Amino acid sequence: AGDAAAGKSKSAVCASCHGQNGVSQVPIYPNLAGQKEQYLASALKAYKAGERNGGQSALMKPQAANLSDQDIADLAAYFSSLPAGGK
Amino acid sequence: AGDAAAGKSKSAVCASCHGQNGVSQVPIYPNLAGQKEQYLASALKAYKAGERNGGQSALMKPQAANLSDQDIADLAAYFSSLPAGGK
Numbered sequence: 001a002g003d004a005a006a007g008k009s010k011s012a013v014c015a016s017c018h019g020q021n022g023v024s025q026v027p028i029y030p031n032l033a034g035q036k037e038q039y040l041a042s043a044l045k046a047y048k049a050g051e052r053n054g055g056q057s058a059l060m061k062p063q064a065a066n067l068s069d070q071d072i073a074d075l076a077a078y079f080s081s082l083p084a085g086g087k
Numbered sequence: 088a089g090d091a092a093a094g095k096s097k098s099a100v101c102a103s104c105h106g107q108n109g110v111s112q113v114p115i116y117p118n119l120a121g122q123k124e125q126y127l128a129s130a131l132k133a134y135k136a137g138e139r140n141g142g143q144s145a146l147m148k149p150q151a152a153n154l155s156d157q158d159i160a161d162l163a164a165y166f167s168s169l170p171a172g173g174k
Binding site: 018028029033036038042045051056084 | 114117118121123126174
């Protein structure tokens, strides 16, 4: 299972686009704060596997390629734990 | 541009999985409430184009295939307008 505290320690590169609070500053980047943990892990796995194309996948596939399954679980737990909407 | 009121009128099929308030009851389905409008439109276009695979794409590709560009814009405007976290 994912460890949100471990995820936080791995989240700096994510936060540069998706926001420190998981709410993106850029309209084309999705908010992650309060998103479903299972969905976040599924999305990262699909990027890592090269299955998820279109959209901003040219940015996300190389990021996800660097992540282990544990990294993915930890990051999903962390961003899911943040309050939706950044409040 | 998307019309949130028109999007609401087209959202019943979405709400059956993603929740009436845009917060899913099912952990693998992402919340849509308060998500970035541009991101939601981009995601639906990637499903419609068959670019977005993996995850729950087997469910979403046939749904998106039925949507016009205006439908996509309207639905993105509607779900983006809902309060994040369903509050």
